[in-house]
């Protein structure tokens with residue numbers, strides 16, 4: 091199955107966790123993105139993102155965090171924040187020698203979540 095093949099190629103749980111560690115190092119070093127994570131418990135964040143990503147690439151589904159709509163509600167994530175995060179994830183995947191074809195697959199899956207994360211409409215509705 092190509093989904094679980096992708097999970098194997100990312101290096102299963104240990105490989106995905108290492109990619110996510112690298113990813114949040116980049117996020118916290120990014121002048122535009124780091125402010126969103128002020129006050130967020132990064133160990134929990136890393137654990138949730140690792141479980142989420144594993145499930146998104148066809149590995150076991152152990153994610154027990156909130157749904158992505160609820161998790162990002164009120165955070166005022168912009169389209170450009172989303173693109174920045176996706177780019178840093180791509181860099182972390184490449185840093186871990188993930189093949190370009192697999193990087194593209196992961197980015198397509200993550201890209202399909204955009205409307206759950208970028209919050210402009212939801213915020214407008216809540217304010218009025």
Ligand code: HEM
Nearest residue numbers: 123126127130138139142155156161167171172175200207
């Ligand atoms: C690119 C796709 C993204 C995915 C797959 C994703 C995934 C997640 C997951 C799984 C959580 C944990 C939810 C929980 O703990 O219940 C989370 C939380 C969070 N995400 Fe994202 N996220 C994405 C994009 C973004 C972007 C673009 C930003 C802003 C720059 C962002 C900011 C946050 C913050 C600040 C939290 C912590 C919220 C809190 O603990 O209150 N995320 N995200």
